[in-house]
Each structure stands twice: as C-alpha cells, then as structure tokens.
Amino acid sequence: MIEIESLSRKWKNFSLDNLSLKVESGEYFVILGPTGAGKTLFLELIAGFHSPDSGRVLIDGNEVTHLPPEKHDLVFVYQDYSLFPHMSVKKNIEFGMWMKKIKSEEKLLEVAKDLGITHLLDRHPLKLSGGEKQRVALARALVTNPRILLLDEPLSALDPRTQESARELLLALHKNKKLTVLHITHDQTEARIMADRIAIVMDGKLMQVGVPEEIFEKPVDSRVASFVGFENVLKGKVISADRGLLKIETGNMVIEASGDIEVGNQVYAFLRPENIALSKTSTQSSIRNSLQGIVTDIWILGALVRVKIDCGVILNALITRQSAEEMGILLGVPVYAQFKASSVHVLR
C-alpha cells in the first residue's frame, strides 16, 4: 500500500501541488496525464529520488518521505529501462540481487525463464530490442522480490505489436506475483484497459481519481474531459466472426466491428465520438450500426457539441453545433447513434 499525503515540491519552473493519493495493496493503479504534467517527477518523489518540500509518503504504513531511495522497498522501472550499459544482461539482473544480498542462481534463472530472456543472459543491453530491454528491466526488478513496482511509461518506447504482448505480460506479472503496480502513461487507451483505478494528473495537480468507467464517463471538468477524449470504450465478447466482420455483444446490445479476433474472446471496442453520427430515423445505409437511444447530456464545446446518448450502453458523440440545432438535439430526445463497423477499433 502506498499512501501519499499532501505532497508538494517546487522546482524552478514547475511544481507538484498538494497531491494526495492512496494505492491499495495488489492494485494496478495508473496515473494518466498529458506529457509534461509532472507524472515522472511525481513517481520519482514517491521513489525518493527527490525530497518533497512538504507532505508525506508512506509505504505499507511506514513513513519513507525523507529516506533515501534504497530504503523505499519498491523498484522503479524507467521508460528507457535504464539498463547498465557496461554490464551483461546477467550482471544487470544480478546487480539488485547483490545489493539486497540475495544469492540464488536458481532464482535468477527462474525469473529469466518467466520473462523469456534466458537466451539473452550473456548479451549486452545495447544490442537488445525495445521489448527485450523491457523484459530484462522487469527481470532485474522482479528478482529482488519487490511488492511495489513503479513503471514510468512502460509501453511508450515499444512498437504497437510488442505493446500488446507487453501489456499482457505486465498484467500477468501483476496478477501472478500479487504486485502493487503504479504505472504512468499519457495514453488513455492503455490506462483504460490496464487500470483497476486511474488518477488524472494535469499541470502538477491531481484532477480526478476513480475506476476507469468513472473517469471516462464522468470526467470532473472540461479539461479532464477534453484530455481523456471521452472516447467510447465498450467491453464485450465476440459472438461471431465472419470475413473480418465481428459481432460483439456488449450489455444487451450487439455491435458490429471490423477486425480479426476469434469468437469467444473478451474485447474492448473503442469508438471515437467524432465517428458517431446522429439521426432522427434509422435509415437503411452502408452503416452497420444504428443504435436507438435517448440524449442524456449535452456539453457545448465551442463549435462542437458533445452529446451523451443512453442506448443501453452509454455513447458519447461529437457533432457540430449547427447540426445539433438543426436536428433539435435536446435532453430526453430519442435519436439513433450510427457508426460504421470500420470505425470501431477492437483490442483484446
């Protein structure tokens, strides 16, 4: 468990302001915020690389605010993985064991096997790919038996294909080793599908903490809303797959999406609000999805209007103010939300 109480720190041209947060043991907690919001500095404060001006950090109930980083009982994994370039992969992994006086070749081999890097042990970090570096960095961290893992943008240095397997790896490690993970990212999708809970940090301030549904459905203000992009995320199950066209059951609805995933898989379907068109009637067209619903919320954002529609699942649509006025979009009005199967992005 990590408890952060009113943590503040001023730098020359940036400050973290009165951050309070509680991360429960075994939780996968994501700190989400735009680039430059101070996420890495926040994580470095928790790890003890900087001292706060005020506030406290408690790890499993023990205050560590002003203790040096080696006494914080957690491992920090940087975005670029920070492998020691003058040591082989094996020596890198042994470094933490050596510092924590763990002498066990079996342990090292076991962790290397878990992470699939046994064949890399004699290699040098400079010659590894991004995904390999990450697995080495995780092995180096996990071999010291940490209970808490701090991950600084762990996926952003990876190509999209590696990202998917890395996501699965992190979630599996979290589950199997009962780790408390504090993961920071600027990627809404990543936060959405990995987090038990999310904290939104912007300009050095904590804006909102909650489970993903809360953050994405009920952003506390327009800044958070515009950052999280009120992307529509539907959790569901593939019930049919035919020539690249998927049918996904979500809530009591079935939506169609293009993709290549086998029947029976749990998936997330992402749909950008600007790809949803609103209509008063369900017209016959090439658009595969047309869901009937009722307008439950309207936000005016300059020339655009964000409309929230309850169709059994909640959808957010972004339309121009002009069409909203012409169509008479008002609270409580029944509408059809329409979107093409090809604008649904499906991830496992």
Added chain:
Amino acid sequence: MIFIFSLILLVLFLFIFLTLSNMIFGQILDDFQGLIEATKNKSVIGSILLSLYAGFLATLLAFLLGVPTGYILARFDFPGKRLVESIIDVPVVVPHTVTGIAILTVFGSRGLIGGPLNGYIQFRDAIPGIVIAMLFVSLPYLANSAREGFKSVDPRLENAARSLGAPLWKAFLFVTLPLSARHLLIGAIMTWARAISEFGAVVLIAYYPMIGPTLIYDRFLSYGLSASRPIAVLLILVTLSIFIVIRVLSAGWSIYDRD
C-alpha cells in the same frame, strides 16, 4: 575553401611534427653517442624518473580532488556554480612563473600553509614543492574531464541502481564511475602530461631536486644546445612511449559512452 583549410591543417600538422621529429631524428642521426651517454648518466635518468614520479603523485592528488569536485559540478546546481567553475579554470591561464611566485608565497617556509607546516613537511627545494606546483597547473584538466564524464552518465542509471537497493556510494562506484572511465583516464593522462611538462612554476619553488625540464634548462645555460638536447629527446621519448602504451591498453574502454 575545404582545399585551403586542408592545406592549413597540413601546415599545422607539419609545424608540430617537424619541430619535434627534427629534434629527435637530428639527435639520433647526428649525435647518437650523446643520447647513449645521456641514458647512462645517473643525474639525467634520475631527473627524468623524478619528473615521472612527481607527475604521478600530482595526478593521484588531482584524481582524489578532481573526481568529487567533478561529480558535484555535474550533478548539482548551486548559487555561484559558474564562479566556482571559472576559478577552477584559472590555473590554465595564469603565466607559469606567476604560479611559481604564488606557490612560493603560500608554501614557502614563512607562507600561509608552508609556515605552520614548517618542521613537518618542507616544500622549498623538495619533492612536495614540485608536486604542489605540478598539481596547481594540472588540476583543471582532471576536474573538467571528470565533470564532463559524470555529465555523460544519465542520472536515471544512478536512480535505477538506487531503487534496486544500492546506496549512493555503491551506485557511484559501480555504475557512474565505470561509465565515466574513459573521460577519467583521458583527464588523468592530460593531467600527468601537463604536470610533467611544467617548468616555470616548479623551478621557482624547487630548483633542486632537478626534474627533467629543470635539468635541460640548467645544462642549456651551462653547456649549450648540444649538452641539453639529448636529455630533451630522452624525456620526450620516455613520456611519449608511456602515453602510447596507456592509449593502446585502454583502447577498449570507449565502447560504453559513445552515445
């Protein structure tokens, strides 16, 4: 333009190369006997060895002083940092004889430091004086290259080491220091070379025991060019071969900080 610049480069190269090689080969071809005799002369060999030894001690002290200094300057910002950095560079620009007078003032038997230490350690006309003079003129090279070396090591590597359980001194010793090894080695070589080549400052505080450059100057004044040249050639051959050996042995060290 590139052609003209290349010609100028050639001129510069020849200026350095001809000056030294003409002296070396002139001595070997015209008066090889003189060179042989110089190698057999105890005071010549003694002075060259003293140069190397005192230069080594000065480099050792410069390392002990320059490494921590370089680390602080590379890692922390504090008020007056610019001033401190400028002052560290001052010995490079002070005329050598001025340095000698300053050193003599402070470390002489009635000086600020030499006075209280008088009776325990003697600087005037003694090896400690030679080492102090050499240290003063050569310290900036080590401090500066240590600073550059530490700057080239990402602080995140230190942070990673510390989060894996290493106290700061272990992170420094096992991560930062090895990764700056090449900068430190080059700094040490420059420091040593600068120390061995010092004459003006050394001669003012310690004419005796004679280091190589002092003996060359002494022979030149007493007996002229033909008596001093063999010693000069011998000194440069010895130092050059040591530098070459160190460079060759350390050729593999550069692979980690080539970013």
